[in-house]
Amino acid sequence: EAQVTQNPRYLITVTGKKLTVTCSQNMNHEYMSWYRQDPGLGLRQIYYSMNVEVTDKGDVPEGYKVSRKEKRNFPLILESPSPNQTSLYFCASTLASPDTGELFFGEGSRLTVL
Amino acid sequence: SQQGEEDPQALSIQEGENATMNCSYKTSINNLQWYRQNSGRGLVHLILIRSNEREKHSGRLRVTLDTSKKSSSLLITASRAADTASYFCATARRAAGNKLTFGGGTRVLVKP
Numbered sequence: 001e002a003q004v005t006q007n008p009r010y011l012i013t014v015t016g017k018k019l020t021v022t023c024s025q026n027m028n029h030e031y032m033s034w035y036r037q038d039p040g041l042g043l044r045q046i047y048y049s050m051n052v053e054v055t056d057k058g059d060v061p062e063g064y065k066v067s068r069k070e071k072r073n074f075p076l077i078l079e080s081p082s083p084n085q086t087s088l089y090f091c092a093s094t095l096a097s098p099d100t101g102e103l104f105f106g107e108g109s110r111l112t113v114l
Numbered sequence: 115s116q117q118g119e120e121d122p123q124a125l126s127i128q129e130g131e132n133a134t135m136n137c138s139y140k141t142s143i144n145n146l147q148w149y150r151q152n153s154g155r156g157l158v159h160l161i162l163i164r165s166n167e168r169e170k171h172s173g174r175l176r177v178t179l180d181t182s183k184k185s186s187s188l189l190i191t192a193s194r195a196a197d198t199a200s201y202f203c204a205t206a207r208r209a210a211g212n213k214l215t216f217g218g219g220t221r222v223l224v225k226p
Contacts, residue, residue, distance in 0.1 A: 004156075033214075043157075043202070043216040050212060058213065090156060098206045098214035099144050102159035110154075 002027045006091050006106035013081055014114050021076045021109045023091030031094045032074040033058070033103070034066065036087040043090065049074055050097070081113040120203060124221040133190040135220040137203030138183075144206045146179055146186050147214070151200045160188075160201075193224045 004025045013019055025032065033048035035058075045058030049068040063085055065077040074093075078085060088110050092103040121136045137146070145164045149157040163170045163179045163186065170177045176189040190197055200219040207215065 031212075035216075040218070042218040045213055045215070048212060056212070059215075088154070092157075097212055098147075098204075099212070102147060102162055103149075103157070103204075103214060105149075105156035105158070107156045108154065 002104070004091055004093055004104050004106040006089075006109045008109060009107065010110050012112045012114065015082055016080050019078050019081060019111075021078075021089055021091075021111070023074045023076065023106060024072050025074075025091075025093040025104070026072065027093065027095070027104065028071065029093035029095050029104070030071070031097050032068070033092050034064070034074070034076045035090045035092065036060065037090060037108075038087050046076065046089075078111075081111075083113050085111065086113045087111060120201070120217045120220040122220060123218070124223070126223045126225065127193055129193060129195055129224055129226050131193055133193050133197070133222055133224070135188050135201055135222070137186045137188070137217055139186075139203075139205050139217075140184065141207050143181075146177075147204045147206070148175075148177060148186075148188050149202045149204060149216075151202065151219070153199075157202065190222075193222075195224050195226045198222060198224045 007022045030051045034046040035043045037043045044060045047066040049055045091106040094101045094103050147162045148160040151157045161172050174191045179186045200221050202219045204214045204216045
């Protein structure tokens, strides 16, 4: 089944404790992206990747890192999480670019930073 | 501010009625997409309309695009309780085709 898989789905952590949210897709998509969703602010793009070893900042990249060492994986790294990073995070992918095709979303990762 | 703004923010209708929501955006686009999100779940793509298209249908969904007014509408006909969800428009801007920017969404409640 074609899917985007995120882990963990739920996480409660404390300020400053490094964490990684994994994202994997099995559709051989070149483009992958991370979004965060907050009440009243909609979905905002954090980082995206056009292909392996190619990443770029979205609209709200501060406090986050990403890497794209393999085509299928696009982990989101919070080196020193802070309470303002409490949010619902979504990974998404598409074949080439949002310019040409739809995004496929994971089920989301709800992160709470205390 | 967001590229896409949906209107209304919330909509409550009876089963069988039509639901219409609108999206306005600010800059030229390559395409506009509509997504549905069931409470707290991942977004699901509904329809993509390109900048040179004016109308598109998919099942009970009808999307229009007016690039001169920088607006789009999503019509759900003969709504069902299962259509209860949030609906988002998203734009791939001409100047930033690698980014898909989402609006704030319309929450739709379909009462049985």
